[in-house]
Amino acid sequence: MINVGAGSRASLNDAVELARHLVGRHLSIEQTTAGSGDVPVTCADPSTAQRTLGWNPRTDRVTGMTAQLQWLKNASRSGHLLVAGGSAGP
Incomplete structure (x- = not known):
């Protein structure tokens, strides 16, 4: 590892x-x-x-967290984000 x-x-x-x-x-x-x-x-x-x-x-903390937040927003909007208890999508 x-x-x-x-x-x-x-x-x-x-x-x-x-x-x-x-x-x-x-x-x-x-x-x-x-x-x-x-x-x-x-x-x-x-x-x-x-x-x-x-x-x-190659990615600093601010850039990485910004990209992660954008990914989470996109996944949530598209219904592809799974959270405990079910989907966080629309």
């Missing part, structure tokens, strides 16, 4: 703030204490993928 990432640190709070910015509205978030095994920050080291596969990250 090879860890794939850009090698930059990101907290969950960073990701939530970016998501709020991208969707352009307030997101209701309930913060609780960290669970067993939770990490405060994640950082995927791409060095093994670089060495083994010749792979290098």
